[in-house]
Amino acid sequence: MYEVIAFYIFSALTIGLFTVVVMSKNALYAMSALAGGMIFISGFFFILGAEFLGVVQITVYSGAIMALYAFGMMFFDTTRDVKENIRCKKIAYTLSILSSILLIVILCAPLFSQNIEALYPSIQNAGNIQMIGLVLFTKYLVPFELAAIMLLAAMIAGIVLASKKMEMNLEIDEEFEEAKDVK
């Protein structure tokens, strides 16, 4: 009973917040709504009994990624409304029709495939975190280490890219404003 209520509340909130992310003109509102949506997504993980993934979702998504975006947005002017000139309506309509057909096929696929078998079935009398540890450090050890290397490379790349020309930030902006005035 509680599961049903929680599912509907969380789904309504997530859909609403993500719609705000997609439709909002203000970048700050979009980011806050995205952070809220991430937290409600972790609520689904807790309902589904995946506590470890729920905690990871809160810490990594709402904590790390949203903080990263918040720091990144300090470089951009966020008080102004986001100007977007949308052209090529025809291409957008064609793409949306094609993707809706694709989505229907994707959504119908699990209804026809009833022959899914559990490769790594859940172990009795073991918690979710214990089971994840057992599977992650036996069957998925190599992907786990590759993910660690990938995160390290991404961290170094992020630092190198963002810190390039850090001291001449303002001058370039002024030059750009002058160039715009000339135009």
Place this chain on the structure above:
Amino acid sequence: MITLTHYLVLSGILFSIGLAGVMRRTNLLMLFFSTEILLNAVNVGFVAVSKYYGDLTGQMFAFFIIAVAASEAAVGLGLLILWYKRNGSVDLTSLQMMKG
């Protein structure tokens, strides 16, 4: 009673919201937000399948997707800041010309 179909339909709705965002937005920062929505929608579907078939592979996949999303955000934001310093705009139309 909530079944697997409920979760898959929810995942599909969230995914289509993200797709609409990817097609509608021209601001690169907003495009990044839309890709995060796409990844989260897929994660919900994976974890639901993992629960209802008693299989841990879905949760593992969602875990690796979160790792990929974190590194994508780091590299993408670094590139975005570099582009903003060089061009003064994060609009998608400013990327169309490759001036070198």
